[in-house]
Amino acid sequence: MRAVIAMDASDLRSGLIELLEGIEPWDERERAHLATAAEWIASGxxxxxxxxxxVPDMHLVSYFVAFDETSREVLLVGHRxxxxxxxxxGHVEPMEDPWDAVVRECAEELRIPAVPSEVSGRKPFFLTVTQTRGQGRHTDVSLWYVLRSAVGEITSFDEDEFEAIRWLPLHQVLxxxxxxxxxxxxxxxxxxxxALAPA
Incomplete structure (x- = not known):
């Protein structure tokens, strides 16, 4: 039984490396974060x-950005x-595929199904390695996914975790x-x- 679990874990690490290799780095910072994440995954x-x-002080997270493709607005949550x-x-559970974490967390936090956007489908679009703030500081290795949604579609959310939600046009985010x-x-x-700009 242990050999099967070890093989599954190895396959999962290989799958994560493939996900990272599919991310086109936006800048030198993302390129460095991708290298750090790949080394961490391969280290065992x-x-x-x-x-x-x-615990541990570095672990895997799946972010998902709800995006209205018509109005070009993204949803942000006021994290308590x-x-x-x-x-x-949210955090990826042991032996969980990061996309499955998106599906699970989207239902829990935003009460909607996770629908992949045309920007990147079920693959991560962006990756960051970030030290958190406040008590219990640790490092999140975050895979960012883009989901297709619509302003007005999300009518309830996890109020224990979020104070509020708001949609912002991309230019306003900046x-x-x-x-x-x-x-x-x-x-x-x-x-x-x-990625959305005309070729």
């Missing part, structure tokens, strides 16, 4: 959080613990003070805008 380190909030406006997301958002939100938005 524990990838998943096993005890809240910081972080004190920032962030995309929705106008928001960086210290009120996820530290990589401006960079993600720039990458998304570039």
């Amino acid at each position: 380190a524990q990838l998943y959080r096993v005890r809240k909030p910081d 613990a972080a004190g920032l406006w962030l995309p929705s997301g 106008a928001e003070p960086e210290d009120t958002l996820d530290p990589h939100m401006h960079r993600f938005t720039g990458k998304l805008m570039a």
Whole structure:
């Protein structure tokens, strides 16, 4: 039985490396984060959080950005613990595929099904490696997915985790003070805008 579990874990690490290889880096910072994440995955380190909030001190997260393709607005959530406006997301459970984490967390947090956008489908669009703030500081290795949604579709959300939600046009996200958002939100938005621009 142990040999089967080890093989499954090895396959999962290989799958994660493939996901990373499919992400076109937006800038040198993302290129560096992709290299850090690939080295971490290949090292054999524990990838998943096993005890809240910081064990192990580096673990895998799936972010998902709800995006209205017509109005070009994204949904941000006022995260109570972080004190920032962030995309929705959550920790990937042990042996869970990151896309399955998106499906699970989207239903829990936003009460809607996860519908992949045309931007990247079921593959991650962006990757970040970020040290969290506040008590229990740790490092999140975050795969960012883009979901197709619509302004007005999300009518309830996890109020234990989020104070509020709001839709913002992409240009308005860039106008928001960086210290009120996820530290990589401006960079993600720039990458998304570039992907949407006519060839």
